[in-house]
Amino acid sequence: MKPAIAIPAIAVLCYRAYSKNSLTPAGIFAAFLTAVAHAVHPWNLPFVLLVVFFLAGTRATHVKENVKARLTLHSRGSSGGEGPRTHVQVFANSLTASLLSLLHAYQLRVRQQALAEFPNGSPESLCFSWGGDLLVVGIIANYACVAADTFSSELGILSPHAPRLITSLTLRKVPRGTNGGVTLVGLAAGLLGSMVIVTAAMLTLPMCSPDTAGRVGGGVPWTPDQRRTLILGLTVWGFLGSVVDSVLGGLFQRTVKDVRTGKVVEGEGGVRVLVSPAAGGEQKATAGVKAELLHGEGGDAVEDVAGDRYDVRQKNRRSSFGDERPSRVVENGWDLLDNNDVNFLMAFGMSVGAMAVASWYWGVPLRSVLPGDVV
Template sequence: MRAIIAVPAIALLVYRAYSKKSLTPGGIFAAFLTAVAHAVHPWNLPFVLLVVFFLAGTRATHVKENIKATLTLASKGTSGGEGPRTHVQVFANSLTASIFSLLHAYQLHKRKQALFAAAEAGNTAAAGLGSLCFSWGGDLLVIGIIANYACVAADTFSSELGILSKGEPRLITSWTLRKVPRGTNGGVSLVGLGAGLLGSMIVVTAAVLTLPLCSEMTEGRFGGGDEWSLEQRRWLIGGLTLWGLLGSIMDSILGGLFQSTVKDVRTGKVVEGEGGVRVLVSSADGGIVPVATELKAALLSGEGKDAVEKQGVAAPEEGPSKNRYDAKNKHRRASFGDEKPSRVVENGWDLLDNNDVNFLMAFGMSVGAMSVASWYWGVPLSSICNL
């Protein structure tokens, strides 16, 4: 991408993120680094996809934002809704594409050098060195870049717009597809799937309009390639659009299995972690908290003196207020009066947080798209390492 375009475009992108407060300061710095990594590519494709994803994703986030804020709770106890995105969230969505973009930029640079060297030497076999435009059966890394943004856009649209569905979502990892609260990891709805398809379609359309496809003008020329047929264009658009939707579904499966969803017992709403991090759950859950933590809780509550003494730990002297519900008792703990926790795990194993799931989905689906293209085109997957 030309510097005369890249520099002001990056400046505008950073300014918009700052003025709209769509990113935290760390997120803005991460977005700047990501934009630079995309802009150094000689094609406009990577940077355009980054901008389209950022603008479209931000727009989807702000659709009926006030309503969405009432459907979930933030981990700090305030209304839910998507706040400014952090640097971790930026890298989770774009790091794979950044790496692939830099690798492909280097590939094009080396290929161009080889083509010029062959032309100067009068080598008629220079066409076998590859093309500088995107040909059918061409560079797999380009497929990976487009697939990354098609998947993360589909996931963003599905999450931000699917939550507005009139009906409750259904848990995709449940054999019975049981209904779950809005915002549950792994919860899907027809509205969410339709929104995901729309997000993927927006990115793929932008990609096709931006790609320097080999055409009749480049056929037979230096660094050129065979012209794309109409059927080939349809396969590229349809395949990548559906792949983006599949990425959104895969994100739901990973989230439903390996990311715990925490629900607030009082309201029945899902509790969202700030910046996509894990949400803490109450310790009164019957045995998953370490013994030391249980002993400390028993001491502070003033009700576990006997149990503590059985463990060989001396209990502190009780103060003047022995009633654990007395407002003057500063060691009392929050409770409904029936010792039930205020937060419970709705579903999922607590192995990953939301950012981990997003990164694994983006990376896995990008590599998967390249693998499928490698098989369909008959191009070895090892070609991505030809640097």
């Protein structure tokens, strides 16, 4: 990407994140590094996909934001809703694409140097041909999947129908915001998110044409059927990414529910929500959780127990529920991954998977993605 375009574009992107409070300070720095990694690519494609994902994802987050905030609870006891995204969330969605973009940029520059001795060799002649670079497929697949997941989670929660747990054999109904919970609205939104990214990719991808076929560095031109095949394949793959994310979240990410309201408790920045360890076969509420049951603040706070009032400083008080029941319980999932782990694992796995499928379909060796296999 030309520096005259990349530098002001990165500055605008960071300023927008700052002014809209969509990223934390560390998140803005992570976004800056990510944007630079995408902008050094000779093509506009990686940077455009990053910008489209950021803008579209931010827009989806703000759709009926006040309504969504009341559907879940924050781990600190307030209403839920998406706060500024952290650097971990930025890297979870874009680190794989950044690495693939840098690797492909290196390959393109090596090819450009090899073509420099030819009179008609130029950067424009290094187009994307049918059966071309697998790394390009991985970059597009990454953003198609994370966009589909973002749209699915941000818009699916607004469905008029309760979500159903995708990892349950009976597809049981679960509270809104449950990891692994899916709705028809969410699935449709995921497909829309994938389509947005793939459409942007097709508009900026320098595909080989009959005009470039005879030039040095030019590749096999695309036919209309081949274009449609790539568009359909990447769109479906992105949609499957949101489904895979739901499966991983439903299995390996713990969902915590507030007993009093029945709402899902969300962690700050996608991290785990704490639940006190089991004691005597039952989970007991932690001091922080029990404090949420208090009426008032500070040392003068008191709580109601079976119609009586107790001073919070009194020792050996009875449980606020009277029977040592916890105020938070695990709805589903094993506590192996947090939301950021799931997002990164899905993005990485689906990107590599897309390259593997393209390798098989095109008959291009998968080792061609390695730096030493520049052709």
